[in-house]
Amino acid sequence: MPQRTPLYQAHVAMGGKMVDFAGWEMPIHYGSQLDEHLQVRATAGMFDVSHMTVIDLHGLQSRAFLRKLLANNIDRVTMPGQALYSCMLNDAGGVIDDLIVYVRADDGFRLVVNAATRDKDLAWIGRQAESFQVRVAERPELAMIAVQGPEAVTRCLPLLPGNCGETVRNLKRFTAVDCGDWLVARTGYTGEDGIEVILPASQAGDFWQRLYQAGIRPTGLGARDTLRLEAGMNLYGSDMDEQTTPLESGLEWTVAWEPAERDFIGRQALERQRHAGSPRKLVGLVLENRGVLRAHQKVLTDAGEGEITSGTFSPTLQRAIGLARVPASAGVNCEVEIRSKRTGAKAVKYPFVRNGKALI
Amino acid sequence: MSTSIPEELRYNKSHEWVRDDGDGLFTVGITDHAQKALGDLVYVEAAEVGNVVSADDACCVVESVKAASDVYSPLDGEIVEANEALEDSPELVNNDPYGDGWLFRIKPTTPADFDALLDADAYAGLLSEEE
Numbered sequence: 128m129p130q131r132t133p134l135y136q137a138h139v140a141m142g143g144k145m146v147d148f149a150g151w152e153m154p155i156h157y158g159s160q161l162d163e164h165l166q167v168r169a170t171a172g173m174f175d176v177s178h179m180t181v182i183d184l185h186g187l188q189s190r191a192f193l194r195k196l197l198a199n200n201i202d203r204v205t206m207p208g209q210a211l212y213s214c215m216l217n218d219a220g221g222v223i224d225d226l227i228v229y230v231r232a233d234d235g236f237r238l239v240v241n242a243a244t245r246d247k248d249l250a251w252i253g254r255q256a257e258s259f260q261v262r263v264a265e266r267p268e269l270a271m272i273a274v275q276g277p278e279a280v281t282r283c284l285p286l287l288p289g290n291c292g293e294t295v296r297n298l299k300r301f302t303a304v305d306c307g308d309w310l311v312a313r314t315g316y317t318g319e320d321g322i323e324v325i326l327p328a329s330q331a332g333d334f335w336q337r338l339y340q341a342g343i344r345p346t347g348l349g350a351r352d353t354l355r356l357e358a359g360m361n362l363y364g365s366d367m368d369e370q371t372t373p374l375e376s377g378l379e380w381t382v383a384w385e386p387a388e389r390d391f392i393g394r395q396a397l398e399r400q401r402h403a404g405s406p407r408k409l410v411g412l413v414l415e416n417r418g419v420l421r422a423h424q425k426v427l428t429d430a431g432e433g434e435i436t437s438g439t440f441s442p443t444l445q446r447a448i449g450l451a452r453v454p455a456s457a458g459v460n461c462e463v464e465i466r467s468k469r470t471g472a473k474a475v476k477y478p479f480v481r482n483g484k485a486l487i
Numbered sequence: 488m489s490t491s492i493p494e495e496l497r498y499n500k501s502h503e504w505v506r507d508d509g510d511g512l513f514t515v516g517i518t519d520h521a522q523k524a525l526g527d528l529v530y531v532e533a534a535e536v537g538n539v540v541s542a543d544d545a546c547c548v549v550e551s552v553k554a555a556s557d558v559y560s561p562l563d564g565e566i567v568e569a570n571e572a573l574e575d576s577p578e579l580v581n582n583d584p585y586g587d588g589w590l591f592r593i594k595p596t597t598p599a600d601f602d603a604l605l606d607a608d609a610y611a612g613l614l615s616e617e618e
Contacts, residue, residue, distance in 0.1 A: 155526075155553070156526060159526070159527055160526055160527055160551075160552050160553070161527040161529075161552060162527075164552075349526070349552060349553060353552060417530060417574070418530060418532070418550075419529060419530050419550045419555065421554075421555065439552060440529035440530060440550070440552055442529075442552070447530075466532075466548065466555075
């Protein structure tokens with residue numbers, strides 16, 4: 128039986144086309160993925176992301192544990208409410224998952240990890256936690272709703288509990304605040320301003336309806352994927368996995384090499400690769416002609432073959448965009464094999480779109 | 488979800504429709520059901536005019552934001568025309584699957600094969616079985 132979020136009935140009532148996603152019955156769209164995508168870029172859209180896994184850490188050695196567990200350095204965030212994006216690596220430097228960790232007011236930490244990797248993440252975290260004084264607790268009774276777009280924050284403020292509106296208005300990007308038993312974070316996966324709200328499942332339906340009444344339309348997983356790809360954000364399982372390191376995945380910026388004595392899991396393997404030079408890199412691609420880039424298409428470069436890891440038609444740019452893993456020395460011009468025909472493409476810096484604006 | 492299945496057309500199991508244009512040529516497109524299942528189309532790789540195809544050969548590709556899907560020829564014959572408007576406006580297939588969103592025209596080797604395709608009732612039956 129697939130799992131359902133607390134908003135399942137609301138999705139069906141709003142015309143959501145439900146599909147299986149990592150064992151969850153989720154809305155892929157509510158009629159038009161394109162309209163939903165463009166709406167987020169123009170005004171605001173809301174996403175049910177309750178399938179994602181929330182894990183709380185408590186205990187004296189929580190911070191010491193995260194210094195070991197994460198490739199990014201938890202000591203970059205010290206104040207309650209600060210958030211950090213990081214990869215969690217295996218001993219070979221491969222990516223087990225990417226996650227966001229929030230510093231909580233009670234000296235604890237909250238991790239949000241991917242739904243598709245829940246089981247292995249919990250197993251790994253549990254095993255690593257054995258040698259630390261830390262309690263690991265999954266929070267399946269919490270739901271999570273993202274509201275994203277240039278008007279998202281303004282429209283949400285009156286709907287937040289208590290006096291939270293004013294606090295959230297002034298919330299810096301990539302920070303969070305507790306509003307009673309809600310956690311409201313100025314984070315997201317679209318390249319737009321917006322918030323992500325973690326709240327008790329019992330209150331999710333009511334908040335969702337009030338967002339709808341405030342003119343915010345539901346947005347499915349389809350648009351979530353095209354929005355994040357335009358924003359140049361990696362998707363776990365597509366753009367990186369346990370066979371690839373952050374250095375091969377465009378995520379070196381998330382690896383904290385200093386202080387050198389911080390012995391995080393995967394560090395030795397990663398340092399070897401860093402000194403030898405990573406054999407592959409992740410690049411943004413745009414197709415020069417008509418067509419659509421798709422994951423697993425072959426990329427032919429002057430330095431050898433590569434592969435598209437994520438590809439789509441960009442609704443904002445009205446052309447095909449993608450991420451591709453190619454040999455490290457590959458140049459700008461390349462070709463992509465689409466249905467056994469080769470067509471010209473160019474490697475570009477990404478993100479492709481930020482805050483509603485085309486960057487290429 | 489309600490779906491439109493015009494009476495005067497014939498259908499293929501792979502969700503193409505065929506219209507007898509009365510001049511020895513037949514127009515082909517994808518059904519309302521098919522366009523709904525695919526979602527917003529963003530690219531159509533047109534059938535190649537002059538290509539000689541067999542029934543059930545893949546002869547053009549429609550791509551939505553989600554995925555690429557082959558479109559199969561319902562008849563043996565020669566592709567004589569492709570809908571050029573779809574190059575700039577693939578969304579015509581979503582907006583008007585049985586009209587402006589047509590995909591190609593074919594000159595069949597055996598026009599009588601048209602009669603062996605599914606009629607509207609049979610196609611409606613196929614859809615209810617699939618559900």
